[in-house]
Amino acid sequence: xxxxxxxxxxxxxxxxxxxxxxxxxxxxEVQGFGTAEEGLAFLEAESADLVILDIKLPGMSGVDAxxxxxxxxxxxRDIPVIMISGHASLAEAVDAVRVGATDxxxxxxxxxxxxxxxxxxxxxRNLAREVEALRAAVGERxxxxxxxxxxxxxxxxxxxxxxxxxxxxITGESGTGKEL
Numbered sequence: 001x002x003x004x005x006x007x008x009x010x011x012x013x014x015x016x017x018x019x020x021x022x023x024x025x026x027x028x029e030v031q032g033f034g035t036a037e038e039g040l041a042f043l044e045a046e047s048a049d050l051v052i053l054d055i056k057l058p059g060m061s062g063v064d065a066x067x068x069x070x071x072x073x074x075x076x077r078d079i080p081v082i083m084i085s086g087h088a089s090l091a092e093a094v095d096a097v098r099v100g101a102t103d104x105x106x107x108x109x110x111x112x113x114x115x116x117x118x119x120x121x122x123x124x125r126n127l128a129r130e131v132e133a134l135r136a137a138v139g140e141r142x143x144x145x146x147x148x149x150x151x152x153x154x155x156x157x158x159x160x161x162x163x164x165x166x167x168x169x170i171t172g173e174s175g176t177g178k179e180l
Contacts, residue, residue, distance in 0.1 A: 003028055004049040005028070005047065005049050006030050006048065007042060007052070008020060008031070008033070009032075009033050009034075009036055009038075009052070009053045010057075011034050011054060015054070015084075015107065016032035018109065020032055023115075023118065034058075035059050036057050037060055039053070040060075047075075047076070049079070050081075050121055050122055051069070051080070051081045052081075053081055054083075054084050062085075066081055066100060069081060070099060070100040078128070080103075080121035082104070082118070082121060083097075084106070085107065086107035102121050
């Protein structure tokens, strides 16, 4: 199994190098870039499992890059993104999380904090992938067919109730497919 790839986008070469050494020491593969444009080009051409993105970058800002990732139709739109900054205000941090950052931390970097955040983000992404795979498998096994108005109404009711923890009593004659 290939090690997870972490993409580091920060204009400070020393930050990229330090983060890279810490993460590589833990078995991660690391790619580093100094601008958002370079990082996004890599993300479009290759794949990564996590992005560590500085808020303040030359050219496109980190928050704008995050918006581009989240608004993308590409497979990387759901990639976890940890925002970092040494100069960000509270408002900028809140904005980054609102746009879709998975986590946020300030410089100077704390080695243990970084490793914990990276591990948690990757674990969260793996769980999300597993849930999607299980939903697809369950959906394939229990597919209901029918296009009548009554069936469409039933499917609409199922979509409303399914995400809740409510209990539902289904009644009907024997052999009508209540188990589906």
